[in-house]
Amino acid sequence: MIAYIKGTLSTIQEDAVIVDVQGVGYEIVCANPFLFQSELNNEITINTYHYVREDTQVLYGFKNEDEKYLFTKLISVSGIGPKGALAVLGSVDVTGFVEAIEREDDKFLTSFPGVGKKTARQIILDLKGKLTSMVSVSGEQEIVDTSNPKTSDSISEAQEALKSLGYTEREIKAVVPQLQSENNSNTDEIIRKALALLMKN
Structure with a gap:
């Protein structure tokens, strides 16, 4: 190799x-x-x-060993090839993706090109618990409960608003994990937070 x-x-x-x-x-x-x-x-x-x-x-x-390791794990999942794995890596940071797997957030996983509900569940089934060593924060702190439907709906609304402002899907997805960690259900506040993060990037 x-x-x-x-x-x-x-x-x-x-x-x-x-x-x-x-x-x-x-x-x-x-x-x-x-x-x-x-x-x-x-x-x-x-x-x-x-x-x-x-x-x-x-x-x-x-760019680094973490990205490479995640890539090798993703292509081991049934239904995901190299192109699909690259699409994931190009749209999210490693930490955010691992956290989504740990909290079984299939809605987040299906936001990636080529990842349907069945594939998202397969990713969770195959990789949950196997990637946590890649995340710098530990245990209970890293897994944020985003099961609150109000929070999920507000983040979805904020994403649509950001798209209408001209931000690309890739730019928006890069800040979604940080927005989810806020566990905020106020759409206006989520948009303001997202804009602040996007200005930094």
């Missing part, structure tokens, strides 16, 4: 980066290649997963 690639970041494409290693260009498919924009033409080390099947070989790249 190819665990990482170290070389000069020569090109950033829509879905991949190319790293030059002593004259050989390695194409590495990433969830969001533009995260590496600041490293263009510099030496870089990218964690990689070498995906091999009878009809294809692809190098997938990640």
Whole structure:
């Protein structure tokens, strides 16, 4: 297996980066290649997963080991392939995703492209309890009860409002875990909090 690639970041494409290693260009498919924009033409080390099947070989790249580990776990779930796993990684931080699995939040999981209710339940069944070591906060603190329907509805309303303001789905999903941790059912307050978080990002 190819665990990482170290070389000069020569090109950033829509879905991949190319790293030059002593004259050989390695194409590495990433969830969001533009995260590496600041490293263009510099030496870089990218964690990689070498995906091999009878009809294809692809190098997938990640910003850190946590992303890579989550990717390997996701593709082990029935119904999720590499593209689906990358879509998840490109839309949420690792901590937020792990917390969603631990609290069995299938509504949150089905918000990702290609993840239906059946697949969301399979993710929870296969991965619950197996990823908690990736989350820095511990035990009871990390699992927030968002079963309150008022809170869920308010967050959904806030997401729609943010979309109407021109924010992308990816930007909105990045702040949803923090909004859920507030456990606030006031839509206006959730929107104000979300806007403050989006301004920081």
